[in-house]
Each structure stands twice: as structure tokens, then as C-alpha cells.
Amino acid sequence: MTGTPNKTPIHIVHTEASLGWGGQEIRILTEAAGMIRRGHQVTLLCPPEAKIFTEAKTRNIPVVALPIGRKNFSGLLAMRRWLKANKADVINTHSSTDSWLVALASVGLSHPAAIVRTRHISAPIPDNASTRWLYKSATQHIATTGELLREQLIKQNGYSPSQITSVPTGIDTEHFVPGDKTTARETLNLPQDAKIIGIIATLRSWKGHQYLLDAFAHLADQNTRLVIVGDGPQHAALQTRITELKLNDRVTMPGNQLDVLPWLQALDIFVLPSYANEGVPQAILQAMLCGLPIISTPIGSILEAILPEQTGLIVEPKNAQQLQEAINRLLLDPELCKVLGSAARARAQEKFGLEAMLDKMEVIFNNAATHG
Structure with a gap:
């Protein structure tokens, strides 16, 4: 129109x-x-x-x-x-x-x-x-x-x-900006010396949290933390899965947050492994504006935001193994993280x-x- x-x-x-x-x-x-x-x-x-x-x-x-x-x-x-x-x-x-x-x-x-x-x-x-x-x-x-x-x-x-x-x-491009990671982690009581992976999404099955947990549990680097921001119908099931995987001391679930900006600024990697029902998720756009390297799936209109190997990494839906490999790849390549994060921010500023x-x-x- x-x-x-x-x-x-x-x-x-x-x-x-x-x-x-x-x-x-x-x-x-x-x-x-x-x-x-x-x-x-x-x-x-x-x-x-x-x-x-x-x-x-x-x-x-x-x-x-x-x-x-x-x-x-x-x-x-x-x-x-x-x-x-x-x-x-x-x-x-x-x-x-x-x-x-x-x-x-x-x-x-x-x-x-x-x-x-x-x-x-x-x-x-x-x-x-x-x-x-x-x-x-x-x-x-x-x-x-x-x-x-x-x-x-x-x-x-x-x-x-x-x-x-x-x-x-x-998305408000003036609000969602890269920030000081040390300050953000201090404010949120998150460890300074760990690599922190995060997801911000309603806790619905199709957001793929369970696959992220399975991938996270098998990372080679044990000095990693996972932050799951949000609430929803899958909360109890995810807590049960965290216990089964013996991840209680490495996973933080702070619930819904009025302002997710400090949580994004505290992260090293953002992941959204959805397998259904997506348009262009706001959380991905917010993470892009914060200059984060992102891992997601080709569901809905996600590929309108994430250009594979340019502004993020794309894995198959419901594939914990590929997700684990993509996370490991970013953990081992800080330069790739910078390149992807910078390109993602530029694209989000221009398009969204x-x-x-x-x-x-x-x-x-x-x-x-x-x-x-």
C-alpha cells in the first residue's frame, strides 16, 4: 500500500x-x-x-x-x-x-x-x-x-x-544500543569472568528453549552461563529439564523484565532457536541493535533480519547438535562475534x-x- x-x-x-x-x-x-x-x-x-x-x-x-x-x-x-x-x-x-x-x-x-x-x-x-x-x-x-x-x-x-x-x-534505535558489559553484569549480579549466552522470549514450546538447554549442556567450555529471560507456560517444564541436565548452577531464569536492555548488554551471544510461528521477532531486532552475535533458525520472517554468515548464524530448527556447534564456533572466534554483531546493528538501524x-x-x- x-x-x-x-x-x-x-x-x-x-x-x-x-x-x-x-x-x-x-x-x-x-x-x-x-x-x-x-x-x-x-x-x-x-x-x-x-x-x-x-x-x-x-x-x-x-x-x-x-x-x-x-x-x-x-x-x-x-x-x-x-x-x-x-x-x-x-x-x-x-x-x-x-x-x-x-x-x-x-x-x-x-x-x-x-x-x-x-x-x-x-x-x-x-x-x-x-x-x-x-x-x-x-x-x-x-x-x-x-x-x-x-x-x-x-x-x-x-x-x-x-x-x-x-x-x-x-524498535527504538535510541534505547537499544551496545553498553558496558561489566556494568551490566554488575547490576544484574552476573559473573564477570564467564561467557554468557542468552535468550529473551516468552516461555512457549515453539521458541525452542528445550533445544537450547540440550545444546548448552554439551558445550565443551564449562565456564559458560545461560540466561533465560521471560515467563510463560513452559516455565515448570524448563525448570525440570534444567534439573535433569544438572544445570541449576549455570542457568539463570529472572522471569519477565520491564526493560531487557541491561540483560542484552550483559550477553556475549544471543540465541533464539524457534521452530514455528515467527514473524520478525522483536528480541532478535533488539539484540541486533545491541551489537550481539545471534544464532537463530530460518522460521517465519527471521531471515529478513538475519542474513546467514553476515548478520548472524542460522541452524536447523529442533537441532540441538547444530545449535551446540554454532555456539561453540562463536565462543572460539571473538573476531567473528564482532563482525556479526557490528553488521547486525547496522542492518537493524537501517531496516527496523x-x-x-x-x-x-x-x-x-x-x-x-x-x-x-
Whole structure:
């Protein structure tokens, strides 16, 4: 989609049914805050028990609690009542449940808002009549978090290329910068003399933590530490696996962190061995901006950020042996780490800045509001 941002303020409504916390929710709040700074009115609709509800209040983003965590009649009625009582120019939906509730609740409204659907992950979309109605008729435009996700919808689902725009998540290039490793480790009570490998991700199975643990357990260099930042449904299973591998004294799990910057600045190597459902992960972009050497997999749109052997190393998904070899390679080659980290930072600064994301989404929102 092309065009220039319309400077007339519009009312952008974000909906999110998910109760979880990860890159998707962080992007919604970051984007919302950016649009508010640009003079637009922004409202977030989400379940009251969702973490994003509390985080939105903390960040001074207007938020309304609605019972939209499930696809049911009460959620549909609540959504329709809100839409009838409040004028919105565009509604940006983010998960399956809220997308369906918004689309169905909008049917028959005298002046329905244009619907923009953001696809954050690479999971396939069902090809049936109801889903085609949702995406091709009820939704005016689709934003994906990577070009590969866009191509997937065009090739596999037959959606019109003109209806879909790839908008990678933008990262604050002024906040995420290389820092003093000694200071960061001192602040976080991490050892100064060890090589520290880290992952920042919601503890979901498909993020590949278990393969990272298996690879880490078999490293030749025992003077290494692993930091697993985040929380999620796999927390107990990962703790059990750490105990089984006898790694309790070498693995740190600090949980979710309000600011991950010091944790990134404390690392020597960043790893994200996902095997499904990725767009362009924010954690990878943050690590790139911090100048870290990165190891990841060719899942989703990760290769739009990581150029193999140029800005990082790529291994097969679910392959602990390859992951171990890649980590060993970086541990033994400090010069390669510097080269990869420097190139990664340059690429992230050029391609994945916050303002670029806001520019693209502003065009999408304004065009949808104008032609909806």
C-alpha cells in the first residue's frame, strides 16, 4: 500500500483477546504510544484479566476492559455495544478471537469502522468460506510482521497482494544500543569472568528453549552461563529439564523484565532457536541493535533480519547438535562475534527503526479510514 500519512487525527482502536504477554502485545502498546505522539486518538479494547490491560494503564494508553477473551455471545454483545456507542475510524485487530468478534459485531452497523488485521505469526490460516469472508470481505487491509508472511497469504490463501502490507516491528534505535558489559553484569549480579549466552522470549514450546538447554549442556567450555529471560507456560517444564541436565548452577531464569536492555548488554551471544510461528521477532531486532552475535533458525520472517554468515548464524530448527556447534564456533572466534554483531546493528538501524513502522501503519490506517 502506498501513500503519505494524512496529518488529520483519526481514532484508532486496537483489539487484543490474548491474555498472554510477548512481542505481539509489546508491539501493540509501542505502536499505540507512537500514534498518540503523532496526534491520533487511540483506544485499546482487551479482557480485564489480560496483562496488556495493566501494561496499557502503566504506559498511559487509554484502555477499556471488555469480556473478549473467548469467542462467545457475551463477548460479541459487549463488542457490539461498544462499537455502537463509540465512533472509531479504524479498528486494528490482532488475534483470531477479537478479529471474529469485531467483524461480526460490525455487521449491520450504520457507519462501521474499517478493519485492519495485523498478522504477527506464520501459523497457516484455514482456507474455508467463513475465514475467507473474515479476511477478504470484512477486513479492509492486512498488515503482516514480515514479507514472508505476506507472501504466504498471497500464495497459500489467494489473497490480493494489494490488500496486504508487510510492516516489520519497529524498535527504538535510541534505547537499544551496545553498553558496558561489566556494568551490566554488575547490576544484574552476573559473573564477570564467564561467557554468557542468552535468550529473551516468552516461555512457549515453539521458541525452542528445550533445544537450547540440550545444546548448552554439551558445550565443551564449562565456564559458560545461560540466561533465560521471560515467563510463560513452559516455565515448570524448563525448570525440570534444567534439573535433569544438572544445570541449576549455570542457568539463570529472572522471569519477565520491564526493560531487557541491561540483560542484552550483559550477553556475549544471543540465541533464539524457534521452530514455528515467527514473524520478525522483536528480541532478535533488539539484540541486533545491541551489537550481539545471534544464532537463530530460518522460521517465519527471521531471515529478513538475519542474513546467514553476515548478520548472524542460522541452524536447523529442533537441532540441538547444530545449535551446540554454532555456539561453540562463536565462543572460539571473538573476531567473528564482532563482525556479526557490528553488521547486525547496522542492518537493524537501517531496516527496523520505530519511525519506519509508524510511518507504514499510519498510511494503512489513514487509507483504511478514508476508503472504508
